[in-house]
Amino acid sequence: MKIGIVGLGLIGGSLGLDFRTLGHEVWGVARRATTCEAAIACGAVDVASTELQSLRSVDVVFLCTPIHMIAAIAADLIPHLTPTTVLTDVGSVKGAIVDALSPLWPNFVGGHPMAGKSAVGIAVAEPQLFAHRAYVITPTDQTSPAAVALLTDLAHSLHAHVFTCSPAEHDRAVAWISHLPVMVSGSLIQACLREPEAAVRQLAQQFASSGFRDTSRVGGGHPELGVMMARYNRDEVLRSLQGYQQALQHITTLIEQEDWAAIAEVLATNHAARPEFIRSTPAPDIAAS
Numbered sequence: 001m002k003i004g005i006v007g008l009g010l011i012g013g014s015l016g017l018d019f020r021t022l023g024h025e026v027w028g029v030a031r032r033a034t035t036c037e038a039a040i041a042c043g044a045v046d047v048a049s050t051e052l053q054s055l056r057s058v059d060v061v062f063l064c065t066p067i068h069m070i071a072a073i074a075a076d077l078i079p080h081l082t083p084t085t086v087l088t089d090v091g092s093v094k095g096a097i098v099d100a101l102s103p104l105w106p107n108f109v110g111g112h113p114m115a116g117k118s119a120v121g122i123a124v125a126e127p128q129l130f131a132h133r134a135y136v137i138t139p140t141d142q143t144s145p146a147a148v149a150l151l152t153d154l155a156h157s158l159h160a161h162v163f164t165c166s167p168a169e170h171d172r173a174v175a176w177i178s179h180l181p182v183m184v185s186g187s188l189i190q191a192c193l194r195e196p197e198a199a200v201r202q203l204a205q206q207f208a209s210s211g212f213r214d215t216s217r218v219g220g221g222h223p224e225l226g227v228m229m230a231r232y233n234r235d236e237v238l239r240s241l242q243g244y245q246q247a248l249q250h251i252t253t254l255i256e257q258e259d260w261a262a263i264a265e266v267l268a269t270n271h272a273a274r275p276e277f278i279r280s281t282p283a284p285d286i287a288a289s
Helices: 010-021 033-041 067-080 095-101 145-157 167-193 198-207 210-216 223-232 234-256 260-277
Strands: 002-006 025-029 047-049 060-063 086-089 108-113 134-138 161-164
Touching: 002 010, 010 025, 025 033, 033 047, 060 067, 060 145, 067 086, 067 095, 067 223, 086 095, 086 145, 095 108, 095 167, 108 145, 108 167, 134 145, 134 167, 145 161, 167 198, 167 210, 167 223, 167 234, 223 234, 234 260
Parallel strands: 002 025, 002 060, 025 047, 060 086, 086 108, 134 161
Antiparallel strands: 108 134
């Protein structure tokens, strides 16, 4: 199969490495010629170009650009595709993308491989990045069943755990476990930076260990990713933030009331519930999925 990848960064490059290992022919497109050269050199693609028309003969195209660029790139790409070409994306927000692209191309299928790293770019692409991770496919009633089947087969070939749901369900679920953590984690860093005593702030920086490192990691990731989450999944991010504020206010009230038994009950509930959210293989250093 001939597979096209637009955007040769971490996700696009990692897809290319795996698909080439599986015997597919991979054609890449990037904005910079140097990125194309690096992608060829590291084995992520067979052929790379800065021109979208180079993908005119591929069977499927993965759009692996930042969210805000996907719709415009798709519109420029579609005139060069054959009618049977399947088009998909890897964006972490699905509603806005599916709404924009579905009317443009009948063989478009929304997708979201939930894997990543805090670093970005072709230099950090790696094989097996998607193995044992969730790969979410978000068809609508109008989506071509054949296109869904093709993407499902390709995702399974990556050894990913494939899930299918509506774009709205995806965005609401991902807000809780991906977008909200980025906002909360970032707010933790902001709160620490607002410590008025410089000496105390410096001590906190020196004392910070695994607890702070774990809880602040996603909030200290690539800024553009966080902005795209808030911008394109605004309603669900706000909904999840409101839910978090309520939970935070509840624990604040219990501490103010010195209700240690109630706090213990909350923490016991958390202890019991957490495994249900982390049953899959631990993900790599995800900045934003």
